[in-house]
Amino acid sequence: MVIAVGELATSQVEHIFKIAESFKDNPSHFRDRMLGKILALLFFEPSTRTYFSFAAAMQRLGGSILGFNGGQGTSLEKGESLEDTVRMMASYADGLVVRHKDVGLCQQLQTLIDKPLINGGEGTGEHPTQALIDLFTLRQHYPDHPITVGLLGDLKHSRSIHSLVRLGSRFGMNFKGYAPPGFALPDEDIAFLEKNGSRYQAFNTFPPYAEDLKNLDALYVNRLQKERLGTDHPPAAYFDVPLVTLDFARNIPEKCIVLDPLPRINTTDPAFDHDPRAAYFTQARNAVAVRAALILENLS
Numbered sequence: 001m002v003i004a005v006g007e008l009a010t011s012q013v014e015h016i017f018k019i020a021e022s023f024k025d026n027p028s029h030f031r032d033r034m035l036g037k038i039l040a041l042l043f044f045e046p047s048t049r050t051y052f053s054f055a056a057a058m059q060r061l062g063g064s065i066l067g068f069n070g071g072q073g074t075s076l077e078k079g080e081s082l083e084d085t086v087r088m089m090a091s092y093a094d095g096l097v098v099r100h101k102d103v104g105l106c107q108q109l110q111t112l113i114d115k116p117l118i119n120g121g122e123g124t125g126e127h128p129t130q131a132l133i134d135l136f137t138l139r140q141h142y143p144d145h146p147i148t149v150g151l152l153g154d155l156k157h158s159r160s161i162h163s164l165v166r167l168g169s170r171f172g173m174n175f176k177g178y179a180p181p182g183f184a185l186p187d188e189d190i191a192f193l194e195k196n197g198s199r200y201q202a203f204n205t206f207p208p209y210a211e212d213l214k215n216l217d218a219l220y221v222n223r224l225q226k227e228r229l230g231t232d233h234p235p236a237a238y239f240d241v242p243l244v245t246l247d248f249a250r251n252i253p254e255k256c257i258v259l260d261p262l263p264r265i266n267t268t269d270p271a272f273d274h275d276p277r278a279a280y281f282t283q284a285r286n287a288v289a290v291r292a293a294l295i296l297e298n299l300s
């Protein structure tokens with residue numbers, strides 16, 4: 001079961017990364033490991049990377065998948081309850097990945113079923129498997145020293161960021177925040193970082209000045225989470241144009257890699273893709289190896 005990053009022991013994270021590295025180096029070695037097993041993907045919110053990288057990982061391990069992407073095609077449309085839908089799927093599969101808009105739902109669903117459930121992204125709450133991919137990617141670039149990660153964009157509603165700060169602080173990361181007014185990192189995330197010995201510094205000018213970005217090892221950018229805004233949300237015009245343009249990139253330190261959980265909706269300008277600091281497609285590719293490791297750990 002993987003519901004929140006806080007439940008993963010540091011030794012488990014290290015173990016998952018070891019398996020992911022070895023999957024990356026030698027995928028054929030793993031091709032029968034899930035033979036005869038089924039992973040159910042229950043995505044009540046649409047997904048490209050999370051859904052399909054879990055699907056690819058399971059199939060590369062020799063297993064198969066069933067499920068839906070976006071909630072269509074089940075008796076939910078006839079009015080069947082979510083709980084019954086999940087119970088049914090648990091009886092057909094060996095493990096489940098659930099994505100839903102309601103925070104706390106995965107925990108509640110896990111109590112109804114006897115198969116391991118993996119949180120595939122829960123509203124504005126957590127996205128633990130994405131944070132593992134992000135940390136894995138960061139560690140491949142910076143194997144041994146504690147790093148400073150800048151967070152740019154909608155920090156308030158980003159579940160990827162909420163999980164990343166919690167996981168990263170355990171590995172000695174410090175963070176700097178760059179958000180437009182109304183989109184700052186929630187106080188509870190900042191309190192968590194402080195309590196766990198990570199430094200957090202918020203910058204109020206948006207977009208940030210060059211000097212605000214100095215000493216960053218990585219910049220993690222996330223789009224405006226439009227679907228999570230209430231009716232009284234603050235003006236979001238800052239997100240009408242890409243945040244990381246070629247001009248902006250001149251202010252990013254030379255060694256600083258740029259990550260993005262994607263999709264990029266006005267996060268990075270495609271013109272930046274050829275820059276050696278652009279690491280978001282590598283990050284997206286790492287998803288298969290990390291999720292393969294998670295499947296092996298949970299369904300074996």
Ligand code: NCD
Pocket residue numbers: 049050121127130159160222223261262263
């Ligand atoms: C993220 C998500 O769904 O939370 N995407 C992903 O899983 N790779 C980030 C986002 O949608 O902005």
